[in-house]
Amino acid sequence: MASSSSFSSSTPSWKYDVFLSFRGEETRNTFTDHLYDALKKKGIITFRDEEKLETGKSILSELFKAIEDSTIALVILSKNYASSTWCLDELGKIVDCMKEKGMTVLPVFYDVDPSDVRKQLKTFEKAFVAHEERFKENMEKVEMWKNALTEVANLKGWHLLNRPESKIIQNIVEDIWHKLSYAFSECNEGKVGIISRGEKLVSLLSIGSNDVRIIGLWGMGGIGKTTLARVVFRMVSEKFERSCFLSNVKEEYEKSGLVPLQHLLILKLLNESMNIHDVDEGVFIIKNRLRHKRILLILDDVNQLEQLDNLAGNHIWFGLGSRIIITTRDKHLLQLADDIYDVEGLDDGEALNLLSLKAFKTDHPPKDFLELSKDVVHYAKGLPLAIETLGSFLFNRGVDIWKSTLNRLKEFPESAILQKLKIGFLLINLS
Structure with missing residues (x-):
């Protein structure tokens, strides 16, 4: 897998978490659409060609660039996948990136037998008979496609034949999340002291308990509050129904006020874009729409009580099991906190x-x-x-x-x- 314990921030080298390769005519508006929506709701950045390609650019070159910029390729092998030369070209590029860059490739066998894909039988055999006729002057290309299919079909993946799609999609999303979390943990290499501090903060969250807990991260500027919060966010966010990291609260508040911050919080935690006319309306939506949801919310760099009052004003705004983490330089703002983590410097x-x-x-x-x-x-x-x-x-x-x-x-x-x-x-x- 592509990958990148100091408190410096580290950005993964990929642009997309997941590249979706699929036969549009068969699954775009059904399985692939449901899977894409589930990945998106989980916060997994996913490339799907119909939304991401730029007008006026070479489609194939853009697709190849997106594959190179992804850490995971999710290949949905349906009955007529091999009949598309576009899909086969994508697959060839995916296999190249798997070998050359360590890309993780995960096959999904959508109403097909994995052995039919590996051996090119049934619809896959029919597709390659047509390709061999069409590309008789370029049989090397056809052999490359066959080899790519065989390699991907030999990888561990999911088989959907006569199985509930919703359960398989849930399993896929959870597995990808774990893989991305592992990649993120590799990014923490070289971040001195981050793992022990992260574990201490996680213990303060008491995630197993069913109450609502607010935890303060307090310390001077440059001590590593934000980076610690980000690491813990990646460590535990999968345990919550929805999660939101609201960064640079002070800066955004000074620039645009509270309403845009409320809008972003609601968008991330409810997956809905709402027109908020004023701060009071934003408060009403937050505390009425989130009081039954188990969420993880991080408010980063809070410097005024007004920000807390209108973004996370009370425990009862959020569903049982929710956790709110507040990073701040001002300890007096943490009156509502159930516990305060005093972020200390390195020894x-x-x-x-x-x-x-x-x-x-x-x-x-x-x-x-x-x-x-x-x-x-x-x-x-x-x-x-x-x-x-x-x-x-x-x-x-x-x-x-x-x-x-x-x-x-x-x-x-x-x-x-x-x-x-x-x-x-x-x-x-x-x-």
Whole structure:
């Protein structure tokens, strides 16, 4: 599978979670449509050709690019799949990406026997008789299609023959979610300390209990609140009926007010786009439409009580078993919280490890830089943003630059390092 424990954010290298390959005439408006809708509701970003292709561009090249940009290919093998050269070209590209890029390929045998696909029997045999006649001057292409079908049909997947579609779709979505969660966990490699902190936060959520719990994530800027919340969101969101990560609440509030935030929250948690005329109407919809739903809601970077009052004002707004996580720098805003996670900085060992990963691309500093690295860590005071920024700045730099950087750091009081250290701040003042 394509893949990418520091508190830095890390974006997966793919554009789509899933690429859907299917014979449109047979399944577009039935099984594939239901599957696509289920994936979308789960928040799994899925490519389906009718919605994603750009007008005026080569269809095949766009399809191939979408396949390359996907981490999972879901191939719905129906009776007449092989009669479409478009489908077979897609399949050939999918197999190439499986071999060359580690793409995960999952077949769905839709009212066909897997052995008929592997051996090209029945409708598949009929399709290839026609292809061999049509492409008699290019039999290599036909053989490539056959081999691709055989390879995909030998993979573990789902067989729908005489089985309830709704149950199979549920199983497919759950399996894909687990695979994507695993890929995300691989993205956490190199994020020092994130796993233990994530596990601690998950324990505070007490997901097994049927009450409604509000948990606060409190700490200074740059300490890693948002990244920790994102990691936990990916760890547990599958356990809820619906989930929403509402990022940059402070920034969005200052830019556009509360109504757009309410609209986005409702869209994600109800999968409905509603016209909200004012804040009071938004509150009414949230607390009346969500009080029977078991949801996970994360409100990231909250800085005013008004934001909480109108986005998650009370436990009774949400269904039993719901969990709300609030990240903030202001502990006084967490009066409603059932528990508060005080996000702490990295200890000396973790900080040294993170600095080394950024500055030397290794787990530990070289001997000649060990004492300098310890000094940098001392002045960063365990602040992940500071350590990452300094490490990136010092990457591939000589001892003289390290020493001059340390001298500049000593000019700042500890409060400035802890409270004002930003990427731009460092680059301007340390360059």
